[in-house]
Amino acid sequence: MARAKDEKKRQTILLAAKTLFSRQGFFNTSVTDITRETGLPVGSIYTYFKGKEEIVRAIVDEGWGDLRNRLVTTVSSAETPEEKLKLIIDQFLPEVLNDLDLVNILLSEAITYTKIEEKVEELSGIILALLKAVAKDNKALSGLDKKMMDTALVVYFLGIMASVKVSRASSIGLKVGDILKFIKYTVGSSLGVDLR
Amino acid sequence: MARAKDEKKRQTILLAAKTLFSRQGFFNTSVTDITRETGLPVGSIYTYFKGKEEIVRAIVDEGWGDLRNRLVTTVSSAETPEEKLKLIIDQFLPEVLNDLDLVNILLSEAITYTKIEEKVEELSGIILALLKAVAKDNKALSGLDKKMMDTALVVYFLGIMASVKVSRASSIGLKVGDILKFIKYTVGSSLGVDLR
Amino acid sequence: MARAKDEKKRQTILLAAKTLFSRQGFFNTSVTDITRETGLPVGSIYTYFKGKEEIVRAIVDEGWGDLRNRLVTTVSSAETPEEKLKLIIDQFLPEVLNDLDLVNILLSEAITYTKIEEKVEELSGIILALLKAVAKDNKALSGLDKKMMDTALVVYFLGIMASVKVSRASSIGLKVGDILKFIKYTVGSSLGVDLR
Amino acid sequence: MARAKDEKKRQTILLAAKTLFSRQGFFNTSVTDITRETGLPVGSIYTYFKGKEEIVRAIVDEGWGDLRNRLVTTVSSAETPEEKLKLIIDQFLPEVLNDLDLVNILLSEAITYTKIEEKVEELSGIILALLKAVAKDNKALSGLDKKMMDTALVVYFLGIMASVKVSRASSIGLKVGDILKFIKYTVGSSLGVDLR
DNA sequence: AATGAATGAGTCTTCATTCAT
DNA sequence: TATGAATGAAGACTCATTCAT
Known part of the structure; x- marks a missing residue:
């Protein structure tokens, strides 16, 4: 009995907050802003989230979870490592x-609550495994040690995001x-693979 | 004399604020924090700056000005484009x-007051000119159009900064x-130049 | 049956609230705290009590009722006034x-909802009657007028409670x-009675 | 330069808060209430005090300091221990x-911030020393051990305050x-001293 | 110019109580 | 009747900026 927590309402909050945080920044967005945007009373925000921080964390964690899932799906939907990489660039990115x-x-000043480094490491891990598989029979990559590939992934990924x-x-x-x-051009040529 | 003393105070504020903004973020740093760090009275902060925003802006503008100058100096201290590029990577970066x-x-949420895009464009411009000069006699680069080189510069530059x-x-x-x-490896190999 | 179950819940609430109010104070205890402590849903609290105030009031009234009953029982379980007094000190207190x-x-800020003065007066009344009976044949007490005995009772009673x-x-x-x-010593010697 | 902190303003806050806390209780008095009562803006309250708690603490500490000083003054303004005691009861109390x-x-629910136990101990110490001096040549008191005198003081003191x-x-x-x-009567007769 | 007290709009959050289910 | 989500007034406190001295 009594009303059950309304997942739709939770999503409404998350969506509004996401837009606001992105547009105005985390610190320039007040809970009242979220209130106005969603039309919900303040109390309701706190029924669904412990506080402002938990909202960003949820946005980031859930958003990232989505991405990770898509990456995994993408990767497993192809056969060869080369095809997987191609899909990553063509579909996932x-x-x-x-x-x-x-x-x-993800790149905002709320980075503290965001733990972007963990996310990047996680993603790197997945792709790195792929690259190793590709590298085995690849002259271009065999010159790169693990550390450098790792570095490359981080720099490219963050570079892409920051540029955007x-x-x-x-x-x-x-x-x-x-x-x-x-990215397509660079990865393609450095792997000696045609990703066109 | 009065001027000298003033400028010193101004720099004190700028330095303290820079450290604090970097460490705690712009929004988590109060003017009072700056006050504590510098030992100056609040009033003095407002004698030298219109407000908190103007302080970040000054930090970024002056810091960036420095970098730009160094880039120009670096570039002009070498003869050939190849050598210039080498210096950029070995010295400037x-x-x-x-x-x-x-x-x-630069990458913080204060990005709003920071106009990082202008800075990046400016820097890109300088380097791009260089790359074109190198490209003239360079097979590796002649395949890249201007747009892509520009993109590459931005992605690399922001990628490096965000990674750091x-x-x-x-x-x-x-x-x-x-x-x-x-970076050395990548730029070197994509230009067919040994930057070792 | 329904009644029995109800009364049990009511007592659960009362007991938990009593502990919490005592430990953390009335204002620092939220209805949610009571909820957590009892495992009952908020709604149930309001099924049994109109609100937070009514809970303290019930705790105090019922607790006090208990005490009053014990006092009366104690008093009636002895014959002479002297023995009654002895029991009060040895058993009731x-x-x-x-x-x-x-x-x-009782002594907390909830004093507002608590009407402690009424309780103290009630108690005093009972004991005062006793003292008068003792006083009749007692030189030590005959010097005290009614007012002073009343005062004494209040001061001692509240003094004891506050000290505890x-x-x-x-x-x-x-x-x-x-x-x-x-107390034993004081009352004993002021009454010229040995309460040892 | 700039305005100096205004002791008068601090006292205004303290006085208003004292009245309000006493009348409505600590938890039922909001900072806004103090604001209304004093006519000062919220900010000013926080210029003089870290928070609500610090205000009670100041009220209690300073009020108590006053009392302690008066006690000491009182005590030293008489010669013999008997006279000192008399003054304590006639003047200090x-x-x-x-x-x-x-x-x-002092007795409110804000007792947590109030550390009334420390105060009572302090006061007891002073008076206890006096009592010992009196006791030396006093039959009535020589039967009481130190512990019991201490207890008596606490019970009487708190009893008086709570009664009031x-x-x-x-x-x-x-x-x-x-x-x-x-009190006069009780102390007088228990010491065998006429405090009339 | 230098100082730091003064200001009050705005922040996040809590919580007793209600009421839809 | 039982439940717990919904509500929003109220709370304590912060802080950039101003301005009296």
Whole structure:
């Protein structure tokens, strides 16, 4: 009896907060803002979340969980490592970059609650395993040691995200498409694989 | 004389604020924190700066100005484009990454007041000109169009900075040295130039 | 049957609340605390009580009723006034002081809802009647007028309770036993009766 | 330069808070209440005190300091221990009981911040020393051991205060004068001294 | 110019109570 | 009747900035 917690309401809060945090930043978004955006009374926000921090954490954790799942799905939907990599770049990466709000929040000053380093490490792990498999029969990659591949992944991943974030915030003439094209070219040529 | 004394105070404020903003974030640093760190009265802060925002802006603008100057100096201290590029990677980049506080702030949520996109564009411009010069006689680069080179620069630059920031904040096993090594290798091989 | 179950729940609430109010104070105890302690849903609390205030009131009234009953029982279980007094001190008072939680609450800020003055007056009345009976043939007491005896009772009673409360809350080297011993001695000697 | 902290303002806050805490209790008094009562803006309250707790603590500590000073002054203004005791009862105690607000707060639920046990111990110490001096040549007292005298002091002191508090809050027919009369009589007769 | 007290809008959060289910 | 989500007024406190001295 009594009402059950309403998952839809929880999502409403999460969605509104995500937009606001992304647009105005975590610290410039007040709980009252979320209240206004959702039309919910303050109390309800606290029925679903312990506080503002827990909201960001939920946004990031759940958003990231989604991405991770998509990565895993993507990877397992192809046979060879080469095809897997191709899918990562053609399918997974565009999906990530599509969720601009999430990217924005991941790199925001609320980074403290965000533990982006853990996420990046997790992702790197998955892709790194793939690269090793590719590398076995690949002259181009065999010259790279593990550390350098790891570094490369982190730099590329964060570089892509930061570029998207910055280019979005400004009138810099950089589009998501440009970035994807660059990555495709770079990865392709460094692996000696045609990802075109 | 009065001027000298003033400028010293101004720098004291700037330095303290830089450390604090980097360590605790812009929004988690109060003007009172700056007051404590500098030992100056609140009033003095407002004698030198219109407000908190103006302090970040000054930190970023002046820090960036420094970097720009160094880049220009570096570039002009070598003859051939190849040598210039080498110096950029061997001298300029390490200098940038040495100023971790500045990097931190540049990428922070205060990005709003920071106009990082303008800075990146400016820097890109300088390097891009160089790359074009190198590219003229370089097969590796002639395949890249202007847009892609531009994109590459932005992605690498922001990727490096974000990696340094993230790796600093966490226990991710990534050192500044690793990142520099990676960049050297990547740029070297993509230009067909030995930057060893 | 339904009644029995109900009454049990009611007592559960009362008991938990008593402990909590005593330990943390009335204002620092939330209805949610009671909820947690009892394992009952909030709604149930309000099924049995109109609100938080009514809970303290019930604790105090029922606790006090108990004490009054014991006092009456005690008093009627002896023959002479002297024996009655002896029992009050030897049996009743220790029982009162044993219920530290009640004492705590009686003297707490919840005094507002508690009408402690009425209780004290009631108690005084009973004992005063006794004292008068004793006094008739007692030189020591005949010098005291009614008013002063009344005052004495109130001061001693509240003094004992406050001492117990305070000594419990702190490391003051005062034990319940010390207080009882003192009272015994004082009353005994002022009545010229040996209560040893 | 700049304004100096205004001791008068601090006292205004303290006085208003004292009245309010005494009348409505600590937890039922909001900082806004203090604001209203004093006419000061919220911020100013926090310029002078870290928070609500610090305000009670200041009220209690300073009020108590006053009392202690008066006690010491009183005690040193007489020659013999007997005269000192007389003054304590005739002069000091009435002064204490005159500050009903303080008494109220000392015994309130905010007792946690109030450390009344320390105060009582301090006071006991002073008076106990006196009593010992009196006891040397006093038959009535020589039967009491130190522990019991200590207990007596605590019980009487708290009993007096609690009685005053309770009688004030209610229509109980107990006046401060009655209480003082009782104490005078009791102490007098137990010491075999005429304090009339 | 230097100082730091003064200010009050705004922040996050709590919590007793109600009421839909 | 039992339940616990819903509610929103109220709470304590912060802090960038101003301005009296």
